[in-house]
Amino acid sequence: MMLFDTTGMIYLIPAIIFAMYAQNKVKTTFAKYLRVTTRKGYTGREVARTILDDHSLQNVPVEMAQGYLSDHYDPRNRVLRLSREVYQGTSVAAVSVAAHEVGHALQHANGYAPLTIRNSIFPIASFGSSMAWFFVIGGFIFNSINLIDVGILLYLAAVIFQVVTLPVEFNASNRAMQLLGSNGFITQDEATHSKKVLNAAALTYVAAMATALAQLLRLIALRNRR
Numbered sequence: 001m002m003l004f005d006t007t008g009m010i011y012l013i014p015a016i017i018f019a020m021y022a023q024n025k026v027k028t029t030f031a032k033y034l035r036v037t038t039r040k041g042y043t044g045r046e047v048a049r050t051i052l053d054d055h056s057l058q059n060v061p062v063e064m065a066q067g068y069l070s071d072h073y074d075p076r077n078r079v080l081r082l083s084r085e086v087y088q089g090t091s092v093a094a095v096s097v098a099a100h101e102v103g104h105a106l107q108h109a110n111g112y113a114p115l116t117i118r119n120s121i122f123p124i125a126s127f128g129s130s131m132a133w134f135f136v137i138g139g140f141i142f143n144s145i146n147l148i149d150v151g152i153l154l155y156l157a158a159v160i161f162q163v164v165t166l167p168v169e170f171n172a173s174n175r176a177m178q179l180l181g182s183n184g185f186i187t188q189d190e191a192t193h194s195k196k197v198l199n200a201a202a203l204t205y206v207a208a209m210a211t212a213l214a215q216l217l218r219l220i221a222l223r224n225r226r
Helices: 006-034 044-054 092-110 113-141 145-182 188-224
Strands: 062-065 072-074 079-083
Touching (some): 006 092, 006 188, 044 062, 044 079, 044 092, 072 092, 079 092, 092 113, 092 145, 092 188, 113 145, 113 188, 145 188
Parallel strands (some): 062 079
Antiparallel strands (some): 072 079
């Protein structure tokens, strides 16, 4: 009953479909604008290094990361890592993603509250998302509503993490657009393309939040049908 509960799956299936759409959207959009070279010809690394230096963040190195779409800012080690396509690339997609990740470095340096909150709750959210089902399944096995409730509370931390992630990502994208334009890395018409890249990336975080919320509602539905 727990694994094949139709009521719970009503919440989850639309969210999964949305997540698949978002993943496809970001991949196709990134691939499309990876082929569009900017007129100024700056690489993603040059964009990142210039912005970081302009904001007195010379101590934040820019490294090449392994993997496709593996770009990220590591707040623990204060390192910006860009995939090869972004690090070496001069495309609209490359400079847009690089500027977005720099946005996270600036958030960290400026003590941006949502980022601070997200970093603080990450260990709890990570533990909650991985352990929640053990408590829920244990609750059904041992007929304990208390164990199920613990599992739901643990998973709630993961949901909160996804919710807090949204303003962090949208703010980083807004910073990226401003920085790309004010520093002359892209032209006005290229800014439209850049925004499409960043909007597609943001959609994946919206989908992640929707999926987490749907999973939480499914857990609650399972509990109520116990």
